[in-house]
Amino acid sequence: MGYWDIPEGTACVQKTWIITKLGTALGMVGSAYHLVAVQPESAMAGLQRATNITVTMATMGAVFGMATCLSAQARDAPDDPFNYFIGGCASGIFIGARTHSAKTGTSACLGLGVLAFYTKVGKMEGWKLTGPPIR
Numbered sequence: 001m002g003y004w005d006i007p008e009g010t011a012c013v014q015k016t017w018i019i020t021k022l023g024t025a026l027g028m029v030g031s032a033y034h035l036v037a038v039q040p041e042s043a044m045a046g047l048q049r050a051t052n053i054t055v056t057m058a059t060m061g062a063v064f065g066m067a068t069c070l071s072a073q074a075r076d077a078p079d080d081p082f083n084y085f086i087g088g089c090a091s092g093i094f095i096g097a098r099t100h101s102a103k104t105g106t107s108a109c110l111g112l113g114v115l116a117f118y119t120k121v122g123k124m125e126g127w128k129l130t131g132p133p134i135r
Contacts (some may be wrong), residue, residue: 004123008079009072016065027054056098060091064116067091067094081120087115 003018031053040046068087072078089109096105121127 028056088112
């Protein structure tokens, strides 16, 4: 069962676990690219950098999943795309706290919130990024 198969506002722990695993995988891939692009001085430095990036991305996934689900429950509007904006914004705020930068947190909040909002809208309306042209 995938993330989109579970109704919004239900099974918050299960949805959060799924999106946390996705965040972890993206963090691992991103840290691998970063290690290739910027060579660490030692194996320990590389391990620390990879762990830092992976844990940050996993935490962002967990924050997004829980904030989105709890927002859907609290607002009693499970399919409202604004819940996804709230989840994306919460993940952005986490990045701001992680970097100790209000400017970064504000920018990430707005950017990730808008991205998540339009992801939900696209899912609801059946937008396709790939595939054959519509005739």
